[in-house]
Amino acid sequence: MKKTRWVIGSIVLIGLVIGIIMYPLPFLFFPELPHLDFLGRALYIILLAAGMCLYRINRGPTAADRIVAVDIFGILIVGFCAILTVSTGRSWYMDIGIAWALQSFIGTLALAKYLERRGFEE
Amino acid sequence: MSHTLGLIFIIIGLAFDVFGCLGLIRLPDVYNRLQAATKCVTMGTCSILFGTFLMAGFVAAGLKALMCIVFLMLTTPVAAHAISRGAHRSGVALWPGSVVDRYAEDQEGERE
Numbered sequence: 374m375k376k377t378r379w380v381i382g383s384i385v386l387i388g389l390v391i392g393i394i395m396y397p398l399p400f401l402f403f404p405e406l407p408h409l410d411f412l413g414r415a416l417y418i419i420l421l422a423a424g425m426c427l428y429r430i431n432r433g434p435t436a437a438d439r440i441v442a443v444d445i446f447g448i449l450i451v452g453f454c455a456i457l458t459v460s461t462g463r464s465w466y467m468d469i470g471i472a473w474a475l476q477s478f479i480g481t482l483a484l485a486k487y488l489e490r491r492g493f494e495e
Numbered sequence: 496m497s498h499t500l501g502l503i504f505i506i507i508g509l510a511f512d513v514f515g516c517l518g519l520i521r522l523p524d525v526y527n528r529l530q531a532a533t534k535c536v537t538m539g540t541c542s543i544l545f546g547t548f549l550m551a552g553f554v555a556a557g558l559k560a561l562m563c564i565v566f567l568m569l570t571t572p573v574a575a576h577a578i579s580r581g582a583h584r585s586g587v588a589l590w591p592g593s594v595v596d597r598y599a600e601d602q603e604g605e606r607e
Contacts, residue, residue: 442519444574444575456547458551459546468559471559474566474570475566484578486577486581488585
């Protein structure tokens with residue numbers, strides 16, 4: 374049973390990654406779109422990882438899980454801005470990344486302090 | 496040449512991001528999830544930023560990417576330690592299969 378779950382999960386994961394790299398989702402509905410280069414498709418992979426973070430934010434058993442997932446989500450957005458910088462050639466996307474990293478760090482520290490002081494009741 | 500090297504760094508970073516977030520889903524405990532996700536995603540994002548620096552060169556975008564690498568390397572471990580300490584103090588239980596808990600032993604030693 375456990376081995377079956379591992380096999381099914383790895384098949385789904387490999388299929389998702391290959392499907393994202395080879396043939397992104399909007400091309401299923403609009404085949405006449407201009408074709409993206411590799412960096413345009415890398416954005417879809419980061420969106421997949423961000424979807425996993427959203428699953429953990431939704432289903433976290435404790436509040437600490439949600440804080441961890443929000444922190445990881447902020448770091449993923451920095452990578453998203455870096456890939457946008459390369460693929461569009463505009464350097465101000467990197468400014469958004471730096472500002473988002475700083476804001477996410479301060480917010481995570483504040484949430485951790487609040488968690489340490491009194492603890493959420495869930 | 497530097498374009499190809501940058502693409503290789505970006506692909507390595509994407510793989511680290513996806514597997515870090517997979518650990519965020521699959522692992523059983525707050526502390527395990529924190530370790531897997533924070534290490535892997537920090538390494539992956541720093542690799543993506545270094546690939547950005549290699550592809551852009553010494554212009555505004557590349558230097559901002561280097562600054563962002565230094566900033567992430569400084570701030571993410573601090574945030575992870577703060578979350579872990581807060582979770583342990585607010586009473587989040589460890590996974591039943593975990594072996595040792597040094598922080599609780601230290602706190603008991605301080606009380607005695």
